[in-house]
Amino acid sequence: MAKLGGQAVDALFSGQATGCSFADLPSSFYTRVAPRSLSRPRLLHVNPAVAARLGLNDAALHSPAFLALCAGSGRLPGVEPMATVYSGHQFGVWAGQLGDGRAHLLGDVSGPQGAWEIQLKGSGRTPYSRMGDGWAVLRSSVREYLASQAMEGLGIPTTQALALVAADDTVIRETPETAAVVTRIAPSFVRFGHFEHWAHSALDQAALLDYVVTHWFPDCLAGQADHPDRAVAACLLLAEVTRRTARLMAQWQLVGFCHGVMNTDNMSILGLTLDYGPYGFMDAFQANHVCNHSDSLGRYAWNAQPAVAQWNLTRLAESLQVLGCTVPDLEAALAPFESVFLQAYHAGLAQKFGLAAWRPEDAELGDAWWALLHAQQADFTLAFRYLADVGTDEPAWLSLFADGGAARQWLDRYRLRLADDPRPQAERKAAMDRVNPLYVLRNHLAQHAIQAAQQGDASEIGRLMALLQDPYTQQTGHESYAQPPAADVPTVAVSCSS
Incomplete structure (x- = not known):
């Protein structure tokens, strides 16, 4: 051409x-x-x-x-x-x-x-x-x-x-x-990797820091524009990147998204999800689910992602020492990760449960929820989505669990919690449906689009794009797109070549 x-x-x-x-x-x-x-x-x-x-x-x-x-x-x-x-x-x-x-x-x-x-x-x-x-x-x-x-x-x-x-x-x-x-x-x-590359050169690292801070983090220069202290600016930058990354991890966890290859060179300095290779949205929930066939040791399992992000941030912090940042200052910049992650995760889980606010005692309810889903291998997306119908259409929710007795035991605890957080059912359902998607990019749906595209047909890509633009609103005629793969559908294995 x-x-x-x-x-x-x-x-x-x-x-x-x-x-x-x-x-x-x-x-x-x-x-x-x-x-x-x-x-x-x-x-x-x-x-x-x-x-x-x-x-x-x-x-x-x-x-x-x-x-x-x-x-x-x-x-x-x-x-x-x-x-x-x-x-x-x-x-x-x-x-x-x-x-x-x-x-x-x-x-x-x-x-x-x-x-x-x-x-x-x-x-x-x-x-x-x-x-x-x-x-x-x-x-x-x-x-x-x-x-x-x-x-x-x-x-x-x-x-x-x-x-x-x-x-x-x-x-x-x-x-x-x-x-x-x-x-x-x-x-x-x-990426984090850009900073890691220049960890040996104060001059080049300073140039990269100046570029990133000037364009996207100007608050890191507040009060020091005339004679910027790069060590101070670097620690302020690290603290903000830590907060953004922590919130991003909470969002990934709450939709069942697994990145699959969370190397430091795949981590965005802006806190964006970057480089979609062997990713996956979970169908049957497993806390230690590994979506990347190449990840034989399970380093990037769903339940490991927050810890891996924290580890990656520490590598970023190490690369900033060349600018004169002290270890105590870098540790202080990294310190908010756990609290910011938990705050975002708990607030998000409360919304997905239809609760007005998270209480410390809700941690037991949340832990029991994940244990139930893990033991029953219930569908991640639909377990949350159908939870909004508890009280009006419980059979749909219960049908996701092989052991109905265990599911009802958790449901009894959930009802007790809702009784202490009164809200009209219709209002609660509407709020829950705004945060619990009906449609996610399941691997088998992506595979159907790939197979059609390989024949020159982009229509399935178009249908998925339309659904994914508004994943919270039910679309008539697209019921099958909300369902997990049928038992006879081959599992789609994705790897680093994906």
Whole structure:
């Protein structure tokens, strides 16, 4: 596909500023590298809601210039694509230099809804690809495209996917597959790993700190703009990242989301859900559920995610010592993690239970709930959703449990708690339905969309996107999308190649 740039792409963003703030950092932070061209690229799907954030209208989304941009042959005016370098810990082990091995940062677009970085994923080799080919397959690209919408619909901070481009190029994974590229946006794609990479260089770490704080955490410079103390700013930044990450973990836990590969290079400095690979929303609940087939030791199990996030934050803290931060100051910045996590988790669980507020004694009710779901392997999403109907339609809720007696015992405790928190049933149900989704991106639903997309049919992607934009509202005719997979549906195994 011929390169389209200049006036063609410029017309997409008429009246909006384009550039690349990351390029203001020293050249050692990135490498200028062009995406690889695709064979017969075609726009499989586009998210109009995300496009609106960039000021793109419907006509722009169906233009050759838009396809060129999302396929890697177009350029933002005045910006050359780049890949950024970072390092990180993978599965708890220092992996050394990593970087954007199959991603290209096209630059920034600034408009009425703020500034957004535009990045292609699956767009070819970079100097940081190591032994990889830099491609992404349609299977994993559909999963990332849908997952970002699922999390956005649930109100969970995330990078967002703008478009999905398919192509004819063959990519070898376990079997031959076809290539695809996801165009995704975020205020920033800076990761913990960017800071880890510069842990040995005070000068470069200071440049990265200044960049991140100036653009996204200006409060960390409050009162010290003339002569900023970088050690102070770094600790203030760490404290805010700690709080954001703690709240994010609570949100993941409360919807049964498992990331699958919580390496430090997959942790966003802005507290966003970043890099959807072997993720999964639980069907049958198991507290130690592992969604990543590659995670043989269960490091990233559902019940381990908060602790892993805290461990990752500690690695981030260690990288800031080069700026003169003392260990006591860094420990103080990390200290709020547990309290912030528990506050967000308890407040969220109270809402999901239909309680006006969380009380300390509710911890026993919550622990008993997870124990019941674990022992009975009840469906995570529906167990919460149907709980709102207790008192009017208990059979639906009880049908999720193999042992009805054990379920009724917990239900008796729950009713006693509700009696001490009176509210009209209709009001309580409405409140619970606003926080307990009916639709989540179950693996078998994503798999159906993948199989259709591999035949050139994007209609299932479209249906799922519409449901996931409003996962709390029941949609007539889509009852099957709220159900767990049937017993005869093969389990979808996802791994790091996903």
